[in-house]
Each structure stands twice: as structure tokens, then as C-alpha cells.
Amino acid sequence: MSERVSLISGARGFVGAWLAKALLERGDRVVVLDPGPGSGRPSTLVLLGIAAEVVEVEADVRDGARCAAAIADHGVERVFHLAAKTIVGEAAQNPRECFDVNVRGTWELLCAAAEHRVEAVVVASSDKAYGAHEELPYREDFALRPTAPYEASKSAADLIARSFWHSHRLPVAVTRFANIYGGGDTNWSRLVPEAVSAAVDGRAPVLRSDGSPIRDFLYVEDCAAAYLRLAEALLEPADGVRGEAFNAGGERPYSVGEVVEQIAALAGTGVVAEVRGSGNPDGEIDRQYVDASRLRGLGWEPSVGLAEGLRRTVDWYAANPAVRPPQPD
Helix, strand or coil: CCCCEEEEECCCCHHHHHHHHHHHHCCCEEEEEECCCCCCCCCHHHHCCCHHHCEEEECCCCCHHHHHHHHHHHCCCEEEECCCCCCHHHHHHCHHHHHHHHHHHHHHHHHHHHHCCCCEEEEECCHHHHECCCCCCECCCCCCECCCHHHHHHHHHHHHHHHHHHHHCCCEEEEEECEEECCCCCCCCCHHHHHHHHHHCCCCCEECCCCCCEECEEEHHHHHHHHHHHHHHCCCCCCCCCCEEEEECCCCCEEHHHHHHHHHHHHCCCCCCEECCCCCCCCCCCECCECCHHHHCCCCCCCCCHHHHHHHHHHHHHHCHHHCCCCCC
């Protein structure tokens, strides 16, 4: 049996690199599509020690011809589209760039996949595409109600991706995953990597809220397993996968205050969180978690609970001091 060829856009990033690792472990040949270093953050492929095991193609997802060439030249059978502008604050400051990458980039890569009849495509949307809802947990049949540039860009990409099954018969599914965490995340605007790095270094983790906002957390290896399961499900004859969206989360919500308390305890450096906010920060959803029963119905379930996932994350950052952000003077 010949090896499968999978392409990941955005694989130098946190989730994409862990997905590449999971694909390599099952025997796939992995092609990674990225525009090249430029974020100032180290490649997570390097941090995980797998950069030499993948085929790197320098290309921007907005360049449809380059995307099509990468698929054709390497005989790509499955595409995982994770490349995106993901920092909410940057999206608000530069919405034009955010929409260009997240929306036009998704369109161009999907067109390339459809042109070369790729057998399965999984596109990363986000639980943020739902916007705010009073009813919890969020289900896939909830309306997408974005109110900020990042949310709106992910909602638009979500709708475009799902339309490709109906309009082009491209086997595609969309992921709306909760807050993903684990070792190798160098996006310090996110709660877990910043709080873990601070606590390991003996600094007080900073809460921009009063600690009450509710979130759902998904360990990165469970996230990668969900991507793999969806790609396999797209090849199966059962209905209800192609052109559909799927949630995944840890299946229990936590307040951000609880999460930071656990991180501080696991770090063992005696720090206590510094609360600098009141209520929920402007522009952020107060209470959000997802119902993952639809993906459970395909045989996936999270295997790493929050306590174990945070322990692994703390251990990873403790073992990699060079990756942690410099301590303030």
C-alpha cells in the first residue's frame, strides 16, 4: 500500500505542526504550505523536531496557482487548511489583511483542491464564528452571528468551504473547535501559553478579565485526532459529513480564573494570578463552549482532560526555556 500524501496549510503554526506530527506517525507523506518565516515566532515544526520530516513548500494561500502546483507536483490526496490570521487584536487593527488571508486564501486553496480533485479537505473555522449566543452549549445548527473582524472572517470562510461540496462536489468538512492549547504555542496573546510561561518563570499570570468568562479547552493532540477522523469520514459512504461543520472541545467548560489557578499550582513557583480586569474584556464573548456530540458520533472523543493537558503543557514549557517570552525588565 502506497503512502498517503497530505498537505497542511499553516503547518509552521501551533496546531498545524501537531497535526503534521500525527500524520507522520500514521505513515503519511506530509507537504506543508506556508509563506515562509515572517511572524517573528519560531516554527512549531522545529520546536517539535519534525521539520526535516516534512516537505516544505513556500507559498501564500492567496496565490491560487502556487497552491494548485503544490497539490499537483506532490500528488496531494488530502488537504488540511489551517493557514489564517488568528490573532483577534491584529484582525481588529488590520481587517483588510485578515479578510484577504482568511477569506480569499480559503477560496483560492479550495479552488486548487477542486481543480485537482483532492479526495478530502478539512478546513479550520472556529467556535468564534458563532458569535455570542445565550443558549449553551453551541451546536452546529446555531446561526453564525459574528460581530468582529476575526469572527466574521472565519464565518465567511466557513460558509465558502461548505459550499464547495454542493457547488463543486469537493468532499469538504469544516471544524469549529474550542480553545486549543498545548506545548509549542508561541502566540502569547492566548491565555494558556502566556499564563504557563509566566508561572514557570515565577511571574504572576495576568488576567485581563475578572476571571469569570467561561471557555472550553481542547488539548492539541485531541484536536489533531479530530482532524484525522474527519478526513477519514469524508471518504466513507455515510451521509452527513461532506459539506458539514463539526464542533470539538473538552466537553466541560471552565472559567479562565480556574484555568489560571490550575496552571499556577502545576508550575509550583508559588505565583498567584494578577487580576487587571473587571467582567469580560471588550470585544470578547463572555460564555462559550461547544457540544461535540456530532463528532463523537463519528467515533472521536477527547482523551486528555484539562488537568492532564495543562500538566503536559507546563512540563513542555519548563523543558523549553528558550521558547518562553523574555521576562519584562
